[in-house]
Every structure is written in structure tokens, then in C-alpha cells.
Amino acid sequence: MKSKIVSIHQPHFFPWLGYFDKIVRSDFFVFLDNVQFEKNYFQNRTLIKSNIEAKYWFGVPVKKSPLATPINQIIISEMFNPMSLLSTLKQYYRKAPFLNDYYPEIEKILCNGETRLSTININTVRFILNLLELDIQILLSSELSIQSQDSNLRLIEICSEVGADKYLSGNGGKKYINTSLFAENGIEVLWQDFNVEAISYPQIGDNFISSLSVIDVLMNVGKDGLKNILKVK
Numbered sequence: 001m002k003s004k005i006v007s008i009h010q011p012h013f014f015p016w017l018g019y020f021d022k023i024v025r026s027d028f029f030v031f032l033d034n035v036q037f038e039k040n041y042f043q044n045r046t047l048i049k050s051n052i053e054a055k056y057w058f059g060v061p062v063k064k065s066p067l068a069t070p071i072n073q074i075i076i077s078e079m080f081n082p083m084s085l086l087s088t089l090k091q092y093y094r095k096a097p098f099l100n101d102y103y104p105e106i107e108k109i110l111c112n113g114e115t116r117l118s119t120i121n122i123n124t125v126r127f128i129l130n131l132l133e134l135d136i137q138i139l140l141s142s143e144l145s146i147q148s149q150d151s152n153l154r155l156i157e158i159c160s161e162v163g164a165d166k167y168l169s170g171n172g173g174k175k176y177i178n179t180s181l182f183a184e185n186g187i188e189v190l191w192q193d194f195n196v197e198a199i200s201y202p203q204i205g206d207n208f209i210s211s212l213s214v215i216d217v218l219m220n221v222g223k224d225g226l227k228n229i230l231k232v233k
Helices: 017-024 082-092 099-110 117-132 151-162 171-175 179-184 214-230
Strands: 005-009 028-031 045-049 055-059 137-140 166-169 188-191
Touching (some): 017 117, 017 214, 055 082, 082 099, 117 137, 117 214, 166 171
Parallel strands (some): 005 166, 028 137, 166 188
16 A cells, blocks of 8 residues: 655644645645644744845734634734735735736735634645645644644544554654654654755845745745745646
8 A cells, every 4th residue: 555644734824835845745734723822933924025125024913812722713813904914915025026916816815804813824825735736635633533632642643544654744843753652653754855045036136035935935936936946746
């Protein structure tokens, strides 16, 4: 039987290239949407390039919630003004060659009245995956029968439930993943090999800034350029 690779990640807001690189190299991708929300992280914001050629935090405000609140219960703040956010996007990327190609879909995602952060984030990722035309099964951990609260056992349960015998992890996972425990459960841990510093593409402005949101890639080189960077055939 052919090996199946799964990658698992919290739903992020218009993530960076490394996030999508993991998905591209997997047979299954699971949104880990029922774990604790991380405040002031990439779950409700992302980095784009400003008109003064600096990194700029681009995202949505959320309501205050208890510390242990899972991502799929985080609610967007009533102070969120999507048109103001979109205005910033148009201002910063007004000279980008593909702004008009992808702005309408981004506007639709942000202005559809959705109140849950996780749903907005999942919609941003699905938007990109549709452009990449990937044949990959997408699942939500909240819809699986996962019982364990232990981080390693939770991942192992997910792998088992989706029928994957290989788990693709980002290098940050080396800090906490117990590879022996995975092996005992018949799952091989693979480490992502992705060097974002080796990636460049035509970008508006005089100075190239690395490690930005997928938005920056789309605005500058479009879906074909994104496919090329991620080696999607």
C-alpha cells in the first residue's frame, strides 16, 4: 500500500510560503482548529510589504477571550473594518502587476460577514489552494475523533484517523516532537526542507523583503509564479 503523508497546522491568516510548501508535499492537510489561540501571532495577522518598503502587520482584530480558548471559538472584533484593511492593501500594492487579479477574491473573503477567525483563515488558505489546483484532502481536527490533549499523541491520533503513515513537520517541531513515540505507533516523522531565504521573486520596490505573506507573492508574480516557487506542476 502506498505511503500517505499528512501535514497539520493551526489555521493562519494568509500564511507565508513555508505553510503552503508543507501542504504541497502532503496527501492530507489537517487544520488544527481546536487548540489554544496564540495571541499576537500569525493566527490573526500576517506580514506584507508597506509603501515605505518595510514589513507591515496586516490582519484582523479579535475579541478578548479566556487564555485557553481554542482557535475555532475566537470571534472577530466588532471594531473590525474590512474596507479599511482592504484600502491599506490597495495602497501598498497599487503598483503590483496582479493586484486587480486577486483583490476581488480577497475582498469577498474579508467582507462576507464571517465572525469566526478560524473560518476566515481557512477561507484564505482554501483560496490559495484553489489557485494552486492541488489534489489534496483537507480536514479539520475539530471534526475528527481526537481524544488526547497531549501534543504528540494528538498528532499521532490525527495521523491514524486519516490513514497516514508519515507526518510532515516543520523544523520548529524538533523542539517537542517525540519521534520514538511516533515510530512506536507506526508513523515516520519527516522534516520539512524549506529555505525561504533562498527564494526570491520580482517584488515592487527597490529592496526585496523575504518571508512575507502569500499575498505578496500573488500580487507580484500571480498564481503561475506562486506555482513555480512551490514547484507545483
